[in-house]
Amino acid sequence: METFANLxxxxxxxxxxxxxxxxxxxxxxxxxxxxxxxxxxxNGVAILIPLAFTLGLGATPSLILLTSVYYGAMYGGRxxxxxxxxxxDEPAMMxxxxxxxxxxxxxxxxxxxxxxIASFVGAFFATWGLIFLAPQLVKIALLFGPAEYFAxxxxxxxxxxxxxxxxxxxxxxxxxxxLGLATVGVDTQTGVPRFTFGxxxxxxxxxxxxxxxxxxxxSEVFIFLENRHGNSDAKKSKLVIGRLTTxxxxxxxxxxxxxxxxxxxxxxxxxPGAGASLGSFISYSMEKRLVDKEGTFGTGDPRGVxxxxxxxxxxxxxxxxPMLALGVPGSGTTAVLLAxxxxxxxxxxxxxxxxxxxxxxxxxAALFIANLMLLxxxxxxxxxxxxxxxxxxxILMPIVAMVSFVGIYGISGSSFDLLVxxxxxxxxxxxxxxxVPLVPIILGxxxxxxxxxxxxxxxxxxxxxxxxxxxxxLAIGLWVVAIIGFVLPLIFxxxxxxxxxxxxxxxxxxxD
Amino acid sequence: xxxxxxxxxxxxxxxxxxxxxxxxxxxSPENPECIAPANPGGGWDFTCRQVGKSLQDQGLxxxxxxxxxxxxxxxxxxxxxxxxxxxxxxxxxxxxxxxTATRLAQGAYPGNTxxxxxWLASIGADYGVIAVAADSEIADLPQLxxxxxxxxxxxxxxxxxxxxxxxxxxxxxxxxEFGVQDVRTVKYIAFDGGGEAVTQLLAGSVQAFTGDLSExxxxxxxxxxxxxxxxxxxxxGGEFAEMPTAREQGIDAIGANWRGFYAPxxxxxxxxxxxxxxxxxxxxxxxxxxxMEANGLAPLDLQGAAFEEFVSSSVNQIQQISREIGIIK
Numbered sequence: 095m096e097t098f099a100n101l102x103x104x105x106x107x108x109x110x111x112x113x114x115x116x117x118x119x120x121x122x123x124x125x126x127x128x129x130x131x132x133x134x135x136x137n138g139v140a141i142l143i144p145l146a147f148t149l150g151l152g153a154t155p156s157l158i159l160l161t162s163v164y165y166g167a168m169y170g171g172r173x174x175x176x177x178x179x180x181x182x183d184e185p186a187m188m189x190x191x192x193x194x195x196x197x198x199x200x201x202x203x204x205x206x207x208x209x210x211i212a213s214f215v216g217a218f219f220a221t222w223g224l225i226f227l228a229p230q231l232v233k234i235a236l237l238f239g240p241a242e243y244f245a246x247x248x249x250x251x252x253x254x255x256x257x258x259x260x261x262x263x264x265x266x267x268x269x270x271x272x273l274g275l276a277t278v279g280v281d282t283q284t285g286v287p288r289f290t291f292g293x294x295x296x297x298x299x300x301x302x303x304x305x306x307x308x309x310x311x312x313s314e315v316f317i318f319l320e321n322r323h324g325n326s327d328a329k330k331s332k333l334v335i336g337r338l339t340t341x342x343x344x345x346x347x348x349x350x351x352x353x354x355x356x357x358x359x360x361x362x363x364x365x366p367g368a369g370a371s372l373g374s375f376i377s378y379s380m381e382k383r384l385v386d387k388e389g390t391f392g393t394g395d396p397r398g399v400x401x402x403x404x405x406x407x408x409x410x411x412x413x414x415x416p417m418l419a420l421g422v423p424g425s426g427t428t429a430v431l432l433a434x435x436x437x438x439x440x441x442x443x444x445x446x447x448x449x450x451x452x453x454x455x456x457x458x459a460a461l462f463i464a465n466l467m468l469l470x471x472x473x474x475x476x477x478x479x480x481x482x483x484x485x486x487x488x489i490l491m492p493i494v495a496m497v498s499f500v501g502i503y504g505i506s507g508s509s510f511d512l513l514v515x516x517x518x519x520x521x522x523x524x525x526x527x528x529x530v531p532l533v534p535i536i537l538g539x540x541x542x543x544x545x546x547x548x549x550x551x552x553x554x555x556x557x558x559x560x561x562x563x564x565x566x567x568l569a570i571g572l573w574v575v576a577i578i579g580f581v582l583p584l585i586f587x588x589x590x591x592x593x594x595x596x597x598x599x600x601x602x603x604x605x606d
Numbered sequence: 607x608x609x610x611x612x613x614x615x616x617x618x619x620x621x622x623x624x625x626x627x628x629x630x631x632x633x634s635p636e637n638p639e640c641i642a643p644a645n646p647g648g649g650w651d652f653t654c655r656q657v658g659k660s661l662q663d664q665g666l667x668x669x670x671x672x673x674x675x676x677x678x679x680x681x682x683x684x685x686x687x688x689x690x691x692x693x694x695x696x697x698x699x700x701x702x703x704x705x706t707a708t709r710l711a712q713g714a715y716p717g718n719t720x721x722x723x724x725w726l727a728s729i730g731a732d733y734g735v736i737a738v739a740a741d742s743e744i745a746d747l748p749q750l751x752x753x754x755x756x757x758x759x760x761x762x763x764x765x766x767x768x769x770x771x772x773x774x775x776x777x778x779x780x781x782x783e784f785g786v787q788d789v790r791t792v793k794y795i796a797f798d799g800g801g802e803a804v805t806q807l808l809a810g811s812v813q814a815f816t817g818d819l820s821e822x823x824x825x826x827x828x829x830x831x832x833x834x835x836x837x838x839x840x841x842x843g844g845e846f847a848e849m850p851t852a853r854e855q856g857i858d859a860i861g862a863n864w865r866g867f868y869a870p871x872x873x874x875x876x877x878x879x880x881x882x883x884x885x886x887x888x889x890x891x892x893x894x895x896x897x898m899e900a901n902g903l904a905p906l907d908l909q910g911a912a913f914e915e916f917v918s919s920s921v922n923q924i925q926q927i928s929r930e931i932g933i934i935k
Contacts, residue, residue, distance in 0.1 A: 140646035140675065143655060239811035240795075280680065280714075282768035282796045285933060292716055294686055297679035421824050422801035430646045433655070436901060443824025507676050508683060544798075551795050555762045555811060 097225060104455030107154055108463060116151075116159040117460065121467050124166020125475075129174050130497055131311045134183030134303065135167035135410075136426035143434060153438045153453055158460040160434060164427050165217060165464045168370070168410045169472055172209045172403055177202060177482050180311045180494065184302060184540060185370040185406035187533055188378040190310070192391060192398030199394050202480050203338035208396055209403040210472040211340065212352050216404035217465045219356040220363070220411025224418075225458055228447070231364045231412075232419045238365055240551035241563050245572035246365070247545035250372060250537070253379040253579040264530045272538015275300055276546070283550045295510040302539050304502055304511050308518025309525075309532050311498045316523040318491045338476050340396075348400040351381055359405030363412020363425075370409040370425055371540055377405025383579060411461065418442050418454060633880035635697040638671040640867075642701050643684030645677045653701040653865050656897060657729060657888065664891055666884045681706050682715040689722045694872035699726060699881060704772045704863045707917055711924035712770060712934050720921055724878055725914040726867040727885040729894075730903030732818040734776040734837035734861035735849070736763075739807055740830055747835040747855045750814060751784040758791035764812040766800035766821065770933040773800070775924065776837060776861035777816040778931060783857045790931050807831060818863050819846065820902035837861040842904060864906050866913060882910045 120142070127138035139160050146156040171186030176193035189209060196205040223231070238246070251269060278289045279299030290296040358380060359373035381401040382391045391398045414431075416422045421443040423429035435442050440450055447454055482490070502515050522532060549563075556562035564570050638661075640654035651673070658671030676684040684700060692698055700723075710720045738744045744753070754761050765773030774796070778789045786792065795812055797803040800821030807815040808830055815822065815831065819842075825831045827845075835852040836842060837860050842849065852859045869881060886909045888894050898905070908916050928934045 136646060140651075143646070235805065236809040239806060239809050280768065282798075285768050285770035294679040294682040294716055297682055297714075298677065416805075420801065420805055422799075422805050426645070433646065433652050436652060443828065445824065445828050506678070507674060508678065508687075547796075547798075551797070551811075554793065554795055557759045557793075 100451060100455045101225065101459065103452070104457075104459035105462075107452055107456040108158060108459035113155055113158050113460070114463070116155055117162045117463050117467055118471075120159045120162025121166040121169075121464055121471055124163035124168075125170035125173075125468070125471070127163070128167030128170025128172075128186075129182045129479075130501060131174055131180050131182055131307050131494070134171070134426075135164050136430050138163050138167045139427055139430045139434075143430070146434070153435075153440060154456040154460075156434060156438060157431075157453065157457050158464075160431060161457060161460055162464040162467070164431065165407070165410065165461065166468060167427075168217070168407050169210065169213050169468050171406075172213070173206065173479050176205045176209065176399070177479065178311075178314070178490075178494065180314060181306060184306055184536065185374045185402075185409070187306065187310075187371070187536055188374045188402035188406075189399060191378065191402075191533065192393070192395050195392070195394030196396065196399060197483065201394065202483055203476055204340050204344065205396070205399050206476045206479055207338065207473055208340040208344060208348065209399050210469060210476070211345065212348065212400040212403040213407040213472075214465060214469040215352045216356045216359055216407035216409075217411055217461070217468075219353075220360045220408040221458060221461045221465065223360050223408075224411055224414055224461070228415050228419050231415045234361070235365055235416050235420065235422075237566075237568055239566075240548040240555065241565060242569050242572065243365075243548040244545060244552055244563060245569045245576065246372075247541050247548070249572050249576035249579065250375060250379075250541060251545075252576040253376075253383065261529070264528075265534050268525070268530050268532065268534035269538045272535040272540075273542040273545075275305070275535070275539045276542025279543075282547060283554070293510075295508060299543065300514065300539060301506065301511065302536060304506075304515045305518050305539050306536055307498045307502055308515040309522035309535065311494055312515060312519025313522030313526055313532075315491050315495045315498075316519060317526065318487055320523075322488075338480065339473075344396050348397050351385065351397045351400050352404040354384070355381055355401045355405040356408040359408035360412040362405070363409030364415045370406045370413065371537075373409025373412070374402035374406035375537060378402045379579075383582070414457075414461075418446055418457075421446075633696070633874075633876040634668065635877070635880070636669070637697050638667055638669065639695075639698050640671050640673050640701060641684050641688070641698065642673055642675050643677065643681035643706075644675065646675055649703060649865065650681070650701040651675060652901075653703070653729065653867075656901075657867075657885070660888055660891075660894060660897060661884060664888060664893065666887055680709055680714060682709065682718070685710075685715050685718050685723070688868075688870050689718060693870050694874075695870050696873050696877035698873075699867045699869050701865070702868050703865045704920070705767065706868075707920050708770075708772050708775065708924050711921040712928050720917060721871075723868040723871050724873055725917050726869050726878070726881050727889070727909040727913050728864050728866035728906045728916070729885065729889060730898045730901075731862040731864040731906035732820050732902060733842065733904055734773075734863065735815075735817065735819050735822050735833045736777060736780065736835045736837070736852075737804075737807070737815045737817075737822050737826070737831045737833045738813065739810070740832050742813070742832065744814070744834065746850070747780065747852055747857055748784065750834060751781055751786065751857070754781060754792055755784065755786050758786075758793055761814060762793050762795050762812040763814045763816050764795045764797055764803040764806050765816040766797055766803050768796045769794060770928065770931075771796070772861070772863055773803075773816050773818075775927055776859070778927060779861060780835070780837070780852055780857055780859035782927075782930075783852075783859045804831065818902075819904075823902050835859075838904065844899075862904070862906065864916075865903070866908075879910075885909065 124138055142163055146159055171182035172189045174180045174182040175186045175189040176197050179190050179194040181187040181190055193205050278296055280287045280297045355377035359377050362373035362376055378401050413425045413428045417428040417432055423432050440453055502511055552562050640658055642651040642654040644650045654673045661667040688700055709715055744750050763777055767773040774794045781789050781792050800817040803815055804825055806812050833849045836849045837852050839860055841847055841851055
């Protein structure tokens with residue numbers, strides 16, 4: 095087959111000692127950057143661009159370095175989610191939900207290696223998807239007009255209910271709060287600033303990275319400060335690390351989950367504007383709907399760790415499809431990669447596969463290499479990472495606070511963002527006291543803008559006709575799934591919830 | 607319109623730079639820094655990184671230019687930072703484009719005006735295009751504008767900038783030239799970037815696209831979209847020669863998205879002249895011509911005072927249109 099011949103050429107380009115070393119370097123740096131709260135894949139890649147330029151690397155080696163960082167960061171984000179309940183980047187948010195409870199149960203090592211394997215599976219299938227389906231997948235992206243995007247985002251919110259709280263009302267409140275926060279900034283559809291109070295820093299809206307670090311990391315620090323007089327160390331010191339590898343039985347139960355969510359995440363990644371966060375989110379909530387008969391999701395179910403990790407790494411691969419084939423970045427990171435391609439005199443777009451096959455296939459081969467390398471690197475490193483848990487909170491928490499401040503300041507270079515972050519930290523602390531889940535808030539801020547803009551685009555295009563929202567088979571299909579996802583739990587939910595409450599009483603486990 | 611002035615300006619610029627070049631080489635920035643007033647991946651980020659790389663490759667800078675991304679407020683955060691805190695920094699330049707001028711003209715950087723900084727030089731321009739899908743029935747620009755004139759609801763135009771942004775204004779300039787009475791009725795749909803807007807044109811959600819040539823060229827080459835007008839003074843060279851200009855279709859509309867730099871208002875004359883000379887040398891090099899070609903940038907060779915003049919005249923023009931369409935009072 096021609097494809098395999100091309101791929102072999104790609105490997106021939108990618109497999110040199112220099113490129114392998116670059117991939118190794120990229121994977122390592124990416125993992126570290128992904129694990130640090132605040133520094134996500136897009137900043138990670140952006141930071142390394144000058145390095146690629148200064149080393150005078152050609153197109154393929156530069157791309158190998160930068161995509162290794164990209165994949166590495168997608169791997170690394172899970173580490174702090176699982177160990178500290180602080181997502182390293184936004185797609186890793188969903189991994190907190192089951193990963194942290196697993197760590198609390200003494201299964202941190204297992205959670206880390208399972209999520210490493212899930213990441214590998216997701217990225218592996220996504221890369222194959224990229225090879226075989228890229229030209230066809232572009233057609234999927236073209237099926238999505240504003241009305242369809244709105245239906246897709248609505249689906250995300252309608253399946254939100256059961257995600258992170260047993261109390262639906264609190265989830266809805268959190269989502270509404272997030273949507274409200276998303277309205278801050280200049281409205282692109284009219285050019286009018288909303289809720290900015292003349293403050294130029296707010297014109298671009300609230301940065302969700304700032305919101306995440308504030309809500310998750312800082313509020314954790316505040317809670318620690320509050321409990322310091324009590325003996326919060328006692329709780330932590332009970333933690334055992336447990337075995338470091340994933341038992342085969344656990345892998346077996348998770349395999350169908352990983353396969354399903356790889357497909358789902360990949361598709362979410364292919365859609366420009368949806369990206370990895372939506373991939374991991376939809377993977378988690380769909381998987382919960384599908385297999386969570388006993389209501390164990392959210393209390394440390396391994397499948398709840400495997401689902402979002404496979405989903406977000408598959409989405410990372412999927413996001414490369416519109417970037418390469420259309421020149422449209424599907425996420426912040428692919429926007430950076432696109433800029434790199436452009437500055438290397440390569441124009442992504444419909445003709446890239448025909449005009450620059452060496453670059454495309456070299457890149458794809460690099461993705462395989464990076465992925466394998468990350469798996470090989472991450473599994474032995476699990477024991478190193480888990481040692482983090484042995485650090486007493488009185489030392490760890492100041493470090494978390496420091497990394498948060500330095501990370502956010504390093505990205506935006508603005509002290510205003512630090513104040514916003516502190517604001518979010520206080521808000522997170524209050525909301526945790528009220529047992530309001532934090533994940534829907536982030537989802538609201540993350541997706542709110544895109545959802546609103548697409549609704550208004552759709553309505554404007556059709557001159558104010560609201561029926562345009564259900565004007566295509568695809569839109570209708572998405573709405574049906576959304577409504578089923580919303581209504582079914584209301585009918586069957588009572589039984590499940592009763593079971594959940596019982597378990598919660600037994601374990602008095604934590605919601606995030 | 608814009609270019610009648612700029613032709614003169616180009617002539618003036620050539621005179622200026624030749625005299626500048628002699629005196630300017632004394633100053634050399636120790637820690638050159640470029641602020642990209644947006645997140646990595648956008649046009650401003652590209653401007654900083656590409657120019658930084660090329661300056662170093664050409665030996666015009668001894669050390670690597672550090673690129674700082676200072677996003678926020680559509681460039682307003684960076685502008686305020688430069689004006690308020692880095693007013694006399696001699697090593698600092700900031701990426702700018704038509705979007706910067708548009709926002710300054712519309713007062714979207716609260717309390718800031720273009721006089722507060724020194725405008726250095728342009729590094730090229732990206733001409734505006736209006737395009738339709740390859741299988742569209744619309745053959746040329748007058749036909750498109752005629753449909754808009756009779757029934758504005760029939761055509762949705764997609765662009766990558768917000769309402770009141772440059773992609774929007776360009777098409778309004780054309781519509782006004784054609785004689786559309788109330789340009790506010792033109793239906794413009796704002797997307798997050800030109801790529802997304804083109805994708806929606808391909809998807810059939812909208813009927814026309816307004817944006818920069820560089821955003822459209824990949825799809826033109828593949829035959830997916832058809833450019834019905836380039837908003838350039840005359841036909842472009844090379845592979846773009848087939849595209850008709852708006853002017854030859856009887857609509858005297860010109861819109862260029864220029865890229866360039868400004869520097870802090872308190873930068874010393876020696877440093878200002880040195881930066882202007884460096885960018886002028888870069889612009890004149892063959893390597894930069896290749897970069898421009900690869901990125902779909904057309905020539906726009908303005909430095910120092912001529913560039914300052916050019917920005918000032920485009921700010922005035924944008925203010926005038928924005929007032930007409932009611933974006934500013």
